[in-house]
Amino acid sequence: MGADAIQTNGHDQAKLTGGEEIQRLRCFVKNYEWGKLGPDSLVARLQEANLGGKVDAAVPHAEFWMGTHESGPSHVGFGSGQNEGSDNNKCMVTLKSWVLDNPDSLGSGVVGKWGCDLPFLFKVLSVTKALSIQAHPNKALAEKLHREEPLLYRDNNHKPEIALAVTPFQALCGFVSLKELKEVITNVPEITELVGSKAAGQIFKVNEHDEDVRVKSVVRLIFTQLMSASSSETKQVVSRMKIRLISETKHRELSDKEKLVLKLEEQYTGDIGVISAFFFNYVKLNPGEALYLDANEPHAYISGDCVECMAASDNVVRAGLTPKHRDVQTLCSMLTYKLGYPEILKGFPLTPYVTRYLPPFDEFEVDHCDLPRGKSTVFPAVPGPSVYLVIEGEGKLQTGSTQLLVSQGDVLFVPAHNEIHVTGESDVMKLYRAGVSSRFFQTL
Template structure:
């Protein structure tokens, strides 16, 4: 290899309104390690690690070399197969997110839809790629993911008259009749669920505002220990003025995760992050179709038509990791672009990662230690980020607790 296999990176932050402020944000704390000055009043929402043109990582060297330029010069860092397959780019975008308030109700298109949206609306949808993604909690984490079991939705329609009012009596009755039938006709159930979601999302704004006012006034006088009521009131405080996304809480799974728990968000599945810090990885795209909890453009018609309308429990949304070594876990979603390994070491422990036939990016999320690759040693400190080239063995050791995440891709 004509280029060293390990390169320390400086990643760029993204400031969005929903991000945590100043050094309360893990994004900001990690970015400080590579020299970024932190403004305590500024929201630091995302740290982008990779070659995406909106915020490309650079090598910490005298020339401030863009990572993508280095991969173009030395394709062996990526492997020729992956280099050719993804046109000399990294196929994934690795992120840290620090969430102060809920993100938009959204879904990401599959490749077919992504290509069509990019062709028809290039000013809104910036590339033709799909955007499956995976989130692993760093701290206690809340999210919406997928549609609730139909019985839960039925109970919410009956329990929350404001929801039933927006959906309308005909759609409500059809849904209740459909799911009460003894035969489990999944496609028929999905059609009924789609009718409910479509009716809700297309509700006139003045009716939405009126029903949210009724809902929140009623809930403020109810049991304060009801977690769903607390969530609805919290979302109304974050997005005042009648945001339809508040009612999505009654249709979508409310998922809570502890550190190390993960969920995979496939194409055409509704979701939204609510609070906490996470590691996130996705295909290298920025396509988002939104429909609530946002002041940004809402493409309700596209969202309603694109969703799969799969339904199931909140727990069913979570992933089960596999072993990746003595002290590592592998989160391997059902896509080609990326997987993530989590390594957790206690004082005096060591871990080896066998050679991976593809490029990877590693970030230390807590603690410190040392890494050895091809006879060279590298410091592992909280917030340090490294690009690791293909086909090298990696060894880590620590005299304190140490945690790092490594996103990678392999040839298909």
């Protein structure tokens, strides 16, 4: 190590030649009931490493937040204490406060577009029980919802997002094709029970050659009728569907979707989300594959661990598979009703060890780095901020004459205009970087 190197073991900062500092972040964890328990939860393992101390194995650990959003702000520490009860807590400021005091860390282009704040929110999710059937509003709707119901919709921003599988990851996403939807209406009689034969029959009056707007209007009609069914009738119909499917296992193999629906029924008995799952694509991601979700697209994560990045928002409109507030009318009115299987991103290589995922949104991109022992790679300097997360292994991070030792659970805020060299010092070091989309800077 050079004379200016800092070997850190907690929340020390690395002094950079440009006067800015790499900041080690202490991050926020959400304990939603759908999260994984104990050591099975990647979020729990990251929390232990990031904050110190043991987590309660009986408590679900669902989301690990990295960013400036007020619903789960990251903090910058000044000192070497790591434990929850250490005096280091007296020296903590939020990352947002630090950024406000150091606007140059964001770069002029980011400040000019989004102000003095991080435009993206970075997360890790550990899912063992299905999340709600939901969608995120576009900017105009987010502003309207926040203005009218600020306690439910906490900010006025849109929330496009990407989910990158760390382990095998399952989700429902977007409406199935018209052909599949006709098969669903034919083979799932309980849907017709809830929406009525007149509404259900409309699907057979349209085909792939019809105008897109006509097809979407029919899908919207049927889906809205379904999601608006009364609670008592829904419980009875879902129960009958469960009995039918279990009975049919005696003489045929159920489809993957039917097996999923039975699993959802165990988790959310009598919920309308159970039967509406038939309307959505059942997506299974392998590690390294990603799913991106634009505004107004329905989805529900089912199981697995993922890295997630999104515009800095916490706005969610829910309508099923949840004990939380449901806004069925808003959800059904906001959806695009686009049909067909979603695009799966596999990323593209930047170096032999770094893969980039670049969804069509200005606010963010995600890089994934798998680095074997003794191998090195470079993250070029960019004109915006980055957040680096180590989820496995350990290594060395260098910028200029400064080096930091990093390991699982370390989260680093790297200001704009810093080239980062990373070297692996374990069998494999797994690192993720979130930053503002490189496409955004090309337009400046």
